[in-house]
Amino acid sequence: MARVLRYARRYWAVTLTIAIGCLGIALALAGAGSAVAWLFGGYALVVAAWQAVGMVRDMLRGHWGLDVLAITAIAATVAVGEYVAALLVVLMLTGGEALEDFANRRAKRELDALLRRAPQLAHRLEGDRIVEIRADEVRVGDLLLIRPSEILPVDATLRSEEATLDESSITGESVPVERRAGDAVLSGSVNGLAAIEVVASATAGESQYQQIVALVADAAESKAPVVRLADRYAVPFTVFSLALAGVAWWASGDPARFAEVLVLATPCPLLIAAPVAYLGGMSRAARNGVIVKGGGVLELLAAAKTAVFDKTGTLTRGEPELVAIRSAGGFGDEEVLAAAASAEQYSSHVLAASMIGAARERGLTLQEAERAREAATNGVEAVIGGREVVVGKFAFVLEHAPDAARTAIAPGELAIYVAIDGRYAGALLARDRVRPDARAMLARLDALGVHRTMMLTGDAAATAEHVAAELGITRVRAECLPADKVHEVAAIAERPVIMVGDGVNDAPVLAAADVGIAMGAKGATAASESASAVILVDEISRVAKAVEVGRDTVRIALQSIWIGIVVSVALMIVAAFGVIPAVVGALLQEIVDLVTILAALRALGSRRDTAPSLGGSGAKATEPTAA
Known part of the structure; x- marks a missing residue:
């Protein structure tokens, strides 16, 4: 009644x-x-x-x-x-x-569900007291208490030993995830059955969930x-x-x-x-982990003729993995890796996390540096255990170790060079894996009428062509600056054009394309802001799903x-x-x-209409690797 x-x-x-x-x-x-x-x-x-x-x-x-x-x-x-x-x-x-x-x-x-769930309050720990504040009053570094079944108000770092979180509203993953102390946790996640403590790493306005809410409001x-x-x-x-x-x-x-x-x-x-x-189409897209910024985007997706992709972090995982250690000068493999990983703790480069992870997987102990300095885009200098360790590009290491020598690498690989106390210690070889669902996504796009594909990347030609060959992409432009990407997309005759990318350097071309799609699962960036659609799940297969929903x-x-x-x-x-x-x-x-x-x-669509995983166990068995 x-x-x-x-x-x-x-x-x-x-x-x-x-x-x-x-x-x-x-x-x-x-x-x-x-x-x-x-x-x-x-x-x-x-x-x-x-x-x-x-x-x-x-x-x-x-x-x-x-x-x-x-x-x-x-x-x-x-x-x-x-x-x-x-x-x-x-x-x-x-x-x-x-x-x-x-x-x-x-x-x-489905769209309004995000808005309704936006966290409003936070519990800040001040000594022995718990102070309830508005979510927008949280500052970076605040120690927060998250009670059972509460929503995390801001992006943060887990301080408690472990936590079980429901991240379905952010990533689309229906299974609760386990997090350990030091792991990043996303705003909008729902805490499990135990209270946890986190340290705020962003304000509410800069957090992932609020960025998603802003995208939804635009849509x-x-x-x-x-x-x-x-x-x-x-x-x-x-x-x-x-x-x-x-x-x-x-x-x-x-x-x-x-x-x-x-x-x-x-x-x-x-x-x-x-x-x-x-509105139904935008709701269906949101249910499939894609926020579409308007019905006009759905119409362009439906008519798309060409799809252009960035490489690193888009067609590949963007997380290079260590594949070989080539020690030199009498140094052992584990010694080189431990020294490099210890120094890389003071670097913000994507390769640093890969080297640190590889060292920990081997049970190696990482030491703190007495002093450390990162040379932007080149590498890291650090004093660890009384020894000077230099890690980075060949030219950077050569300045500190005149005996350094280049090592041979296969297509798709990259080398990180290491010097210890002025002597060349060896090289670490890494490779970025192609996403297991990338090939199936490209086949699905072709079936939906998007017959032309292209790769634009700032990486070297040999690396780009190796990835393109693995995926069957015939049109490749490597060593591109952001402006070059914009010019390449503008010159494409078969329109509308979809551009898919994930980094800040992709923001200009995402805005210039007829439809820019940002891979936003790992954080809200300039790419997400300038794109027409944002994929909230770390799956490239959702590009094909977005086109399907548009059609x-x-x-x-x-x-x-x-x-x-x-x-x-x-x-x-x-x-x-x-x-x-x-x-x-x-x-x-x-x-x-x-x-x-x-x-x-x-x-x-139906309530069961969710994008299937295009990379199953069979894909994993023959998964190609590339950088």
Whole structure:
């Protein structure tokens, strides 16, 4: 009952129209039939005047809509004495708006879920006290207490020994994940059954969850080109409907025929089909781990002809793994790795984490440095255990160890050189693995009509061509600066173009492409901000899923628009011969509205519609490796 009352208040215009109808029935039963005509007619004309004011305002803003048909239909039915039909047209208008609102709320459920879950409060530990503060008051370095089943308010580092977290709202991973002390934990994750302590590593506004919420807000406010296309049908549909109604009146000599045609021309299906379908498509994309910043992006995805990819972190994992140790100068393999990893603790380079991880996997003890300095883009100098350790590029190590020698590497490999106390100690070879689902993703794109693929990367040509050969990509441009990537994408003739990347250096080309898709699972970056869509799950297969959702959504939107047009026109033609009375026509149009909305809601997909993993155990068995 409470739900019924809530809907009655929310859709008050429908409630009032039904109340007027019930009052009219009561008056008719009481023998006051003339009062019913005045009641229904007067109420219908008031609604028509209200609609006319809004229509004039839209026209003054340059927007020619379809309201003129509804207003004309109400006035015509009142003029010919079809008061019941006039009330039904009003019910159709108010009910259509209510159905549209209800459908939109249903379609946006997955998107709104992110907004509703946004953390509002945090518990800061200050000595022996727990102080409750707003999430936006958290500062980097604050020690926070996260109670069981609470949402993490900011990105942080786990201080407790271990934690079990539900990251499904962020990554799409349905299985809770285990985290250890020192691991990064994401805002928006739900804590398990034990209270934990974390150290804030970002403010609320800079945290992953708030960035996602901002993307969702942008997505919900967008209006798609197909919706505007439906608006452009307004003038021809209006002219056709009025002309058909006028011909029916002229041929029959009966003005009631004019009203009978127009009650079936009320264009609710044409107005609401596309918006409902596009909101459904954005909701389906969100459920599959892809935030789409508007319905227009779905339309471009549906029409895409070319897909361009960055390499590192996009087609590859972006996490090079140690594959060989080539020690020299009398140093042992474990000695070289331990020294390099100890020094790399003071580096922010992606290779540092790989070397540190490899050392820990081998059970090696990492030492703290007496002093350390990182030379940006070159390497690290550190004094560890009284010895000077230099790790980095060959030229950088050669400056400190004149006996350094280049080591041979295979295509797709890279070398990290090491010197200890001014002597060349050897090289560590690493390789970046191709994502196991990349090849299947490219095949799926081809099946969806995206037949042309290209790789743009700043890496060396040999490395880029090795990865491209593994994946079957024939068009490659290596050693690209950000500006080069923009120029390459602008020169592509087969459009629309999708560009997929993950790094800050990809932000310009993501903004320049027709559709920029950012791999945002590992954090919100400039790439996410400039992209048209953001993949929240660390799976490249979601690119193909985004294209699939776009194609399905556009197809359903256009189908729904044409269902509304074709059915309405067919019923109008029948009504022109006097077969359908005005009251029956109004009831039929109400049914057409409902059918059109239900057709558009197909864009939501089923609740089980989630992107399958394209890299199964079979893919892992033959997984290629490349840098």
